[in-house]
Amino acid sequence: MALLGIDIGGTKLAAAVFTEGGEIISREVILLGDLRGKDPGSLVTKTAGKPVTGAVEKPAADNVGKLIADTVREFLSREQPDGSRIRSIGISVPGIYRIKEGTVWAPNIPGWDNYPLLQEVQAVCAGLPVTIDSDRACYILGEMWKGNARGCSNAIFLSVGTGIGAGILADGRILRGANDIAGAIGWLALSKPFRDEYVSCGCFEHHASGEGIAKIAREYLAAGPEYAGTLRNKPAGEITSHDVFDAYSKGDPVAARVLQQCVEYWGMAVANLISLFNPEKIIMGGGVFGPAASLIPEITKEAARWAQPISSRLVSIEGSALGGDAGVYGAGWMAREKLGREA
Amino acid sequence: MALLGIDIGGTKLAAAVFTEGGEIISREVILLGDLRGKDPGSLVTKTAGKPVTGAVEKPAADNVGKLIADTVREFLSREQPDGSRIRSIGISVPGIYRIKEGTVWAPNIPGWDNYPLLQEVQAVCAGLPVTIDSDRACYILGEMWKGNARGCSNAIFLSVGTGIGAGILADGRILRGANDIAGAIGWLALSKPFRDEYVSCGCFEHHASGEGIAKIAREYLAAGPEYAGTLRNKPAGEITSHDVFDAYSKGDPVAARVLQQCVEYWGMAVANLISLFNPEKIIMGGGVFGPAASLIPEITKEAARWAQPISSRLVSIEGSALGGDAGVYGAGWMAREKLGREA
Numbered sequence A, B: 001m002a003l004l005g006i007d008i009g010g011t012k013l014a015a016a017v018f019t020e021g022g023e024i025i026s027r028e029v030i031l032l033g034d035l036r037g038k039d040p041g042s043l044v045t046k047t048a049g050k051p052v053t054g055a056v057e058k059p060a061a062d063n064v065g066k067l068i069a070d071t072v073r074e075f076l077s078r079e080q081p082d083g084s085r086i087r088s089i090g091i092s093v094p095g096i097y098r099i100k101e102g103t104v105w106a107p108n109i110p111g112w113d114n115y116p117l118l119q120e121v122q123a124v125c126a127g128l129p130v131t132i133d134s135d136r137a138c139y140i141l142g143e144m145w146k147g148n149a150r151g152c153s154n155a156i157f158l159s160v161g162t163g164i165g166a167g168i169l170a171d172g173r174i175l176r177g178a179n180d181i182a183g184a185i186g187w188l189a190l191s192k193p194f195r196d197e198y199v200s201c202g203c204f205e206h207h208a209s210g211e212g213i214a215k216i217a218r219e220y221l222a223a224g225p226e227y228a229g230t231l232r233n234k235p236a237g238e239i240t241s242h243d244v245f246d247a248y249s250k251g252d253p254v255a256a257r258v259l260q261q262c263v264e265y266w267g268m269a270v271a272n273l274i275s276l277f278n279p280e281k282i283i284m285g286g287g288v289f290g291p292a293a294s295l296i297p298e299i300t301k302e303a304a305r306w307a308q309p310i311s312s313r314l315v316s317i318e319g320s321a322l323g324g325d326a327g328v329y330g331a332g333w334m335a336r337e338k339l340g341r342e343a
Helices: A061-077 A117-122 A135-146 A203-208 A210-223 A241-249 A253-277 A291-306 A309-314 A323-342 B061-077 B117-122 B135-146 B203-208 B210-223 B241-249 B253-277 B291-306 B309-314 B323-342
Strands: A002-008 A012-019 A024-031 A086-093 A096-098 A103-105 A130-134 A155-160 A164-170 A281-285 A316-319 B002-008 B012-019 B024-031 B086-093 B096-098 B103-105 B130-134 B155-160 B164-170 B281-285 B316-319
Touching: A002 A061, A002 A323, A012 A061, A012 A323, A024 A061, A061 A086, A061 A117, A086 A117, A086 A135, A086 A323, A103 A117, A117 A130, A130 A135, A130 A323, A135 A155, A135 A164, A135 A281, A135 A323, A155 A253, A164 A203, A164 A253, A203 A210, A203 A253, A210 A241, A210 A253, A241 A253, A241 A291, A253 A281, A253 A291, A253 A309, A281 A291, A291 A316, B002 B061, B002 B323, B012 B061, B012 B323, B024 B061, B061 B086, B061 B117, B086 B117, B086 B135, B086 B323, B103 B117, B117 B130, B130 B135, B130 B323, B135 B155, B135 B164, B135 B281, B135 B323, B155 B253, B164 B203, B164 B253, B203 B210, B203 B253, B210 B241, B210 B253, B241 B253, B241 B291, B253 B281, B253 B291, B253 B309, B281 B291, B291 B316
Parallel strands: A002 A086, A086 A130, A155 A281, A281 A316, B002 B086, B086 B130, B155 B281, B281 B316
Antiparallel strands: A002 A012, A012 A024, A096 A103, A096 A130, A155 A164, B002 B012, B012 B024, B096 B103, B096 B130, B155 B164
């Protein structure tokens, strides 16, 4: 038996075929930028491919749904190397999945406000079960299946990239909330007084997301004209979080100040997750962890100052074991789980 | 069919017999202070009584377990006014219930670090089902059954009294965490930098619990010797949150400053619950709400500034409908639910 996991990101689609035990049989990556002006079907290769690399462009997003359907159709038509056939499909989406409606809201795919993805995929998969959920849910499910949260029923994936979100596994189930938007941790209130900058993205995300790191660095540069370090090597407006991490690794004082502040915010947010959820594990992932993974011991120390002390002693705070593959593993796990429930 | 709900507080035990539909058939309140030097059995009246009132003393706590067992035995022996018999028992405890072990940690009952309450009650109830949980869990279950969270699957009871805790209902189930200590919201990190005062009780509880209100008022008085308002009517060390609310109602400026700061903290904490849990309702209860209930519109406004905006628009923030009875209703609901699951 084989399972198909698909992870849709803002810039690429990753697909992998899994065994029931979670081994990857084959995988493929398609850059959404390649969609511009092409028939999505032409992008799906006829053999199991290696990950595709190349320049990342904004997706021509009206075709994303068709690309997903074509990918599913193509994978279903293949016989797997081990002779098995795909029996169930899981999909991770970069936004919110409305489970009752089967629709997706994805801020980085234009037009996906209420996109009927479930229906579109079901139309091409001949009655096979299809399960969809948000990327943050898939991240923690992936880590639970094959990463650092194996064996956990209570674990949280704190995803810090351009934005910030949390996938929360509570008593063995994904926390959805009343409208499928639980885990919006970027909005965490961590620092009085309220500032206008929080209106569009939330306090925590303003200070400690990838975007936030770049933004705060720019603020510091504007406020300190005497500074002449490496962050002056490009126009302030073009500085990214990668530049800040790069400067930090070279001992830059502005970068150190920005990241020290981030450690404080990450620590407070982790502490709040510990006190509220009493989890076994908190997994730090997303693009920023990544380079910030070396700061996890400091974040753990900061969290321990604030959190409920018993929960704090019992939790383990770790980096992601799966990195960029957490979503596709989570999608694979959902495919397997759905089959288990229906069997 | 009748159900017995027992709510153990720091100072009293409340017991009520419910119909399956949640009507109270009879009820009784016993002050734990009355336990001093007496046989617990002598305190349980032989008829269904009215609530007992009187001076509140610290409990002679080594007898609390026996009092609960005697209460259960006595209630089981009674025929109810409607001729029915008790079929199931629920108990709310003022602390943490370790569900796997059947033991209780209750900070205000000396010796209850790991108290085997389940075993003790089971010994006197002839095979009837016994369900125990923390007071904060029972508060939200009570509100769900007969209060302001009726019909909700995602709702939170924010209990602000001497301390602060949250009972969290997520997708229809109480959030327990890995070690039954989820909901420790008094430890929420809301205000940098970390202060030594947060070590013993947490940042949120330091600033905005009943104890915190009194403490902050005392700090303000010490820092403002020129103030000569009503809060000077007793020694600063004896000021309670009730004094602060009383002064506030008379327009006292120090009390107004203390409570304005509390509104900010309560609003931020409520916002964090909204962003993380996407609940239908947040119920503000506990001894402080009570007098702070009139501040709920201001708290709602403050929360809306910080929280995830969609979740914020969809949530309703309300006072408790059950007040001091939320725990005993929750205990009654657990008794009913257990029976339903076993039927």
